[in-house]
Amino acid sequence: MIEIILEASKARTAPNFLIKDIPGTTGRWDVVIRCLRSAFSFPREINEKINFTVLLGGLPDPPKLFKFEGSIFNDLRNEILGAVFFRDLVKKSMKIMKTTEISPGIEFSRINLIRYLDRKLKNGEVVFYLSENGFDINKFLTSFKMNFTQKLNFIIGDQSGFRPELLKYLSKISKKLKLKGNKSYLSSQSIKYLIFELLKLGIIKH
Structure with missing residues (x-):
């Protein structure tokens, strides 16, 4: 999931x-x-x-x-x-x-995002967040996908980006990934491209 x-x-x-x-x-x-x-x-x-x-x-x-x-x-x-x-x-x-x-x-x-993610980590889930200067998502997930038996979570910011306190938290508990290329994507575009990548890598089965 x-x-x-x-x-x-x-x-x-x-x-x-x-x-x-x-x-x-x-x-x-x-x-x-x-x-x-x-x-x-x-x-x-x-x-x-x-x-x-x-x-x-x-x-x-x-x-x-x-x-x-x-x-x-x-x-x-x-x-x-x-x-x-x-x-x-x-x-x-x-x-x-x-x-x-x-x-x-x-x-x-009624829960803030940090508490919500804390619960996920305690349940053994994996958390990533998308950033323009992150690791290449395709290369990173290809090298690790065989280990992913847990639920995967991908955090995306809106047009304002992440709040500073959330970004600080994410940098400590998760891996920063980027989509292909050097282009800036709208949040809705990022979601679509992310799903395409996960399908291509076989992380989402269909």
């Missing part, structure tokens, strides 16, 4: 926004929605081997972590429907204090 984790450090944690200005009034939910759609843009037999998690870290009620299970969750058809869907999720979350399945295939919790 692969989990892709997005830190959306400024994404709003309340349901009020203008549908005509999703980027400007939601702290860039549009980026979150594109990333979610990219993660589940593959055939069903691939999607069901992927989980997508997003940490909303913006005002007024952070942190909010939503985990989407690819084996259950159905892809969003477009960005507008995605914004309405997220609005409803965030609205539901306002009164929830405990970890719960907030919607079929979607788990909600």
